[in-house]
Amino acid sequence: MKIRRSHLKKIIAEEIATIKKDVIDKTVMDVLSDEGGAAGLEQIKDELEDLEDDEVALPDDDIEDIIASVTGVKRHADGDYVDSTQLESFSRGRRNNVTKISKRQLKRIIREEKARLTRRGLIRENYLSGGAEFSSRAMDMGYESHFALSKIYEKIADCDMRMMPPEECAALLAPQEKALFLDEFMNVLVECQHPECQEILDYSYEVESYI
DSSP: OOOOHHHHHHHHHHHSEEOOHHHHHHHHHHHHHHTTSEEOHHHHHHHHHTTOOSSEEOOSSOHHHHHHTSTTEEEOTTSOEEEHHHHHHHHHHHHHTOOOOOHHHHHHHHHHHHHHHHHTTSSOOSSOOHHHHHHHHHHHTTOTTHHHHHHHHHHHHHHHHTTOOHHHHHHHSOHHHHHHIIIIIHHHHHHOOSHHHHHHHHHHHHHHTTO
């Protein structure tokens, strides 16, 4: 009696146990882990076939389908299989480790880096400093108190640089300085177009609310 090959395979398959899916899943994930999260078909296939012996065999499916059935495994456009769970964990980790900074802190970081680069000669200023332009603007506007106004500017700029709460900065101003701050100082600062002046203007509005 002749036995067809397909019938023979069926008889053998019935006699040999099928390797459990959790074993297959672990083997595939171990290969991907050892290879840094991605591996080619042949690498995974070799490891899966090593699981087979006289008593157990892989499911009677295409090897690609067996690998694709593993949860968390995706096939890349270049043909490699990728452990997508590692990518998701990495993405979540990056989101969880993001450090939020305030607008004021960002301004300080930018100013400090700019000052460092200027000291090293990597950038050059083509215009007056914010304080110098403020003083010049005060004189152009005819304020005889431009020296006192420049002192206030330096004090406010220092508060802003140190990220001092606006109410504490307001408390540092003497009564006469507060009077100048509310009138002449803010008038000059609004007219000053220097980038530094514009940054200090935002902070000065906060200080003003506490005077």
